Amino acid sequence: MKTKTQKIVMASMLSALCCVVTMIIKIPSPMEGYLNLGDAIVLLSGWLMGPLYGFMASAIGSSLADVFSGFALYAPATFVIKGLMAFVAYHMYNVLKSHTKDTTSRIISGVTAEIVMIAGYYIFEGFMYGFGPSLVNIPANAIQGICGMIAGIILVRVFKNNHIL
Numbered sequence: 001m002k003t004k005t006q007k008i009v010m011a012s013m014l015s016a017l018c019c020v021v022t023m024i025i026k027i028p029s030p031m032e033g034y035l036n037l038g039d040a041i042v043l044l045s046g047w048l049m050g051p052l053y054g055f056m057a058s059a060i061g062s063s064l065a066d067v068f069s070g071f072a073l074y075a076p077a078t079f080v081i082k083g084l085m086a087f088v089a090y091h092m093y094n095v096l097k098s099h100t101k102d103t104t105s106r107i108i109s110g111v112t113a114e115i116v117m118i119a120g121y122y123i124f125e126g127f128m129y130g131f132g133p134s135l136v137n138i139p140a141n142a143i144q145g146i147c148g149m150i151a152g153i154i155l156v157r158v159f160k161n162n163h164i165l
Contacts, residue, residue, distance in 0.1 A: 007049065011057040014045045018061025018082075023069055029140040034071070038062055039085070039117065039148025043110050044155050046086030047093055054090050059083030074124075081120035089113040106153050114145030 002010070022038030029035055042062060046054035062082035063075040092109035100108070118141045125134040158164075 007053050011045070011049055011053040014041060014049065014057040015061035015064075017041050018045065018058060019065045019068070022062055022065035026069060030136045034069070035140055035144045036065070037144075037148060037151055038065060038082075039114065039145060040151035040155055042082050042085050043089050043106075043113060043149060043152035044159070046089035046113065047106065047109075047152075047156055048159065049086075049090075051087045051090045054086035055083040058086040073128075077120065077124040081117055081124070084116050084120065085113040088116050103153065106156060107149070110149035110152060111145075114142075114149055117145055118142060 018038050018041040021041050022036045025035075025037055027035040038061070042058040045057040045061075048054070049057055059079040059082050063079040066072060066075040066078050089109045089112070092112045093105050096105035096108055099105075118138055121141055122131075122134055122138060125137060128134075
């Protein structure tokens with residue numbers, strides 16, 4: 001059992017890692033945003049830290065990356081969306097892990113969390129730019145989600161194999 005201090009330290013490290021990974025590779029998307037690999041750390045945070053600490057690590061790290069990258073307008077939406085992704089990934093994984101293999105549970109929970117991300121940004125951008133024009137970002141967000149999910153599953157295996165879990 002981890003102490004509260006250990007959980008806070010781990011969540012802080014994951015938050016910083018999420019921010020850095022999000023900022024390292026930024027590919028502009030059609031409607032003001034950008035593609036990145038931060039979703040890997042968002043999913044990892046949810047799977048490792050649980051709903052509260054995973055939410056906060058993901059939300060803070062991802063929204064700070066938006067602020068530091070000049071996308072402060074997106075930061076409040078990112079806070080909610082990325083936090084919910086970690087929350088959903090954690091809960092879906094816990095529901096599925098007793099019924100399916102570990103990797104299958106992570107894939108299904110990752111896909112569900114990425115759907116939250118795609119829908120969340122579509123709704124946010126829909127209010128900003130209109131729902132028709134915002135459709136153009138769905139494929140880009142889906143690609144980001146797939147890449148993030150694959151990287152997240154690889155990372156969780158590395159953590160598990162090195163007894164970091």
